Amino acid sequence: MKGKVRIVDVAKKAGVSVTTVSQILNGKGSRFSQETQERVRQVRDELGYVPDFNARNLIVGSAKTIGIIIPNIANPFFSTFVRGVETAAQAGDFIPLILSGDGNPDLERQYVEQLIQRTVDGLIIASPSVDQATIDHFLKANQIPYLLIDQNPIDEGDRVSTDDFEGAKMAVSHLLALGHKKIAMLSCYNPALNQKQRLEGYKAQLLEAGLEVNEQLIIESSLDKKGGYNASEAVIKTGASAVFTVNDEMAIGLYRGLGEHGLKIPTDISIVGYDNIDLAEYVSPKLTTVSQPVFKMGQVAFKLLLDRINNPHAPAQRVKLPVELVIRDSSQRYYGQ
Numbered sequence: 001m002k003g004k005v006r007i008v009d010v011a012k013k014a015g016v017s018v019t020t021v022s023q024i025l026n027g028k029g030s031r032f033s034q035e036t037q038e039r040v041r042q043v044r045d046e047l048g049y050v051p052d053f054n055a056r057n058l059i060v061g062s063a064k065t066i067g068i069i070i071p072n073i074a075n076p077f078f079s080t081f082v083r084g085v086e087t088a089a090q091a092g093d094f095i096p097l098i099l100s101g102d103g104n105p106d107l108e109r110q111y112v113e114q115l116i117q118r119t120v121d122g123l124i125i126a127s128p129s130v131d132q133a134t135i136d137h138f139l140k141a142n143q144i145p146y147l148l149i150d151q152n153p154i155d156e157g158d159r160v161s162t163d164d165f166e167g168a169k170m171a172v173s174h175l176l177a178l179g180h181k182k183i184a185m186l187s188c189y190n191p192a193l194n195q196k197q198r199l200e201g202y203k204a205q206l207l208e209a210g211l212e213v214n215e216q217l218i219i220e221s222s223l224d225k226k227g228g229y230n231a232s233e234a235v236i237k238t239g240a241s242a243v244f245t246v247n248d249e250m251a252i253g254l255y256r257g258l259g260e261h262g263l264k265i266p267t268d269i270s271i272v273g274y275d276n277i278d279l280a281e282y283v284s285p286k287l288t289t290v291s292q293p294v295f296k297m298g299q300v301a302f303k304l305l306l307d308r309i310n311n312p313h314a315p316a317q318r319v320k321l322p323v324e325l326v327i328r329d330s331s332q333r334y335y336g337q
Helices: 007-014 018-025 034-047 053-060 076-091 105-117 132-140 164-177 193-208 225-230 232-238 248-260 294-310
Strands: 065-070 095-100 122-125 146-149 158-162 183-188 218-221 242-245 270-275 288-291 318-321 324-326
Touching: 007 018, 007 034, 018 034, 065 076, 065 105, 076 095, 076 248, 076 294, 095 105, 105 132, 122 294, 146 294, 158 164, 158 294, 164 183, 164 193, 164 242, 164 270, 164 288, 164 324, 183 193, 183 232, 183 248, 218 225, 218 232, 225 232, 225 248, 232 248, 242 248, 248 270, 294 318
Parallel strands: 065 095, 065 122, 122 146, 146 158, 158 318, 183 218, 183 242, 242 270, 270 288
Antiparallel strands: 288 324
């Protein structure tokens, strides 16, 4: 079996030294003639030569690679966020390495260590399970730039977030304006920072409307479609005329569960979700939801991380992006008592 094409093979066929090939292919060959540069690149393409990653790092002083740690790649929120990061990273000639830890602190700690071993230039942490000890022991100790997004509760360093508190208030205010007074909330077990803020926003808006916060109307389940589905019976038992879900995934699962119990949305119960994932406008009825600029969050996260890589001693960067209510067909006016 033919071995990997080596830099010496390119040099031999191009009739130049290995040093010449290395400098030209790493963007440091301006002292060579245009003819020589073109010949080396032509030979590289003919032979299919790919530079050794580690050797290139030593030459250019950068891996041009960032790590992204997320809790669940199957969640449409995180897949959209990653696409935003990828788009911005590609424009900057960076390669993202994406790792999904399923909220397992030990696994995510291993991922952080392994990414450092691969000499990433920086790290975007979108998981709440990466704790302060991991950041202190691995990232700070090795001077690796990092950025947090809103799920992580650590209150330091660079961060991109959205206004979850205000977003939840928007959702509840919309339902109140439609005449709903008994509004349930479908929350999650062990809520992360942003989910806690949505719960607080739900409570705050009810209090502002002069209504009591009834803890019996707050239901917890797993943060996915199955969680919404499994919580459907508990939601029905509350007797609520409307429900605000902490994310769209749970709302979509709730759709199925309520349907299996013979309830129609929004005739029997109105639903407002959170995130505005792609599926929100493809379910029936289309889901009213609070929209986060998730793709833009990814783009901004990469930009801030790149700023940190280039200016390691600059003040902490904090960006909070706005949210908006997208009214569709899953919420309607309530005429009951």
